[in-house]
Amino acid sequence: MKKRNDDGGARAAAASAKKERAAKRNRSPFSAMHTGPGRALTAVYGVFALSATARAGYQVIREFDVAPVAYSLSVIAAVIYIVATICLVIGNRVSHRIAIGACLVEFVGVIIVGILSFTHPEDFAKPSVWSSFGSGYGYIPLILPLVGLWWLYLVGRRIRTN
Template structure:
């Protein structure tokens, strides 16, 4: 069965879906590298920010793998990862304004992703929209 398109419907990894997966992949790689650097070189400067930056990296890795997967249950895992991501962006965004001393240096989700062009705030909203729009094709293995 063709993995990219279905007549009358966009397949799981076609078009916008591929772009979303690519963006999540880029964030997974970059946030993992940045969190690793922050933890290894300056963790004592902002331990809360850098620990949460590492959590963000893990969430991006899980979301990327789940979004790219065609296995049964991947839709639910994608949904869970993206909802956790959105909650993390909101909570860390609020914390970074409430406790600025703990977020002296920008982390992935601090200030609602301001240092990343607010993509960390917008990406989960687009991801959720895309997931719900393609729920039927995402739930059927091989599509």
């Protein structure tokens, strides 16, 4: 809403990226984390936070005994998505750091859980978000942390060079 007034018109915003960046610098430069492409990234993280929480909540309430390991991991995954989403939305120096940490944990988690779901299939009788490298979610859980880290790196670099 604020930006809408600053830039005065939709087309102008797309055209004058430079001006927009200057306006942003007056706020925390790290707010760039959730603007432009970052907004799409934050939205995808938000969707995952919401759906992973809903699913993990359901699994824990209704059938935790069926696959306690897989469902505990679902809860951990949900918490990490929530942390990453909140950090992207806050957009300051500290949350930039935490978001990088969350993305790293997320990526390591997907890899480890992905491997475990093949080596110990008995513990993963029911799927979690991260089992089989996130194949139940179109492998988005595998790609998302990499995209996130790349974006956070770009934001960090832009701030350092300015």
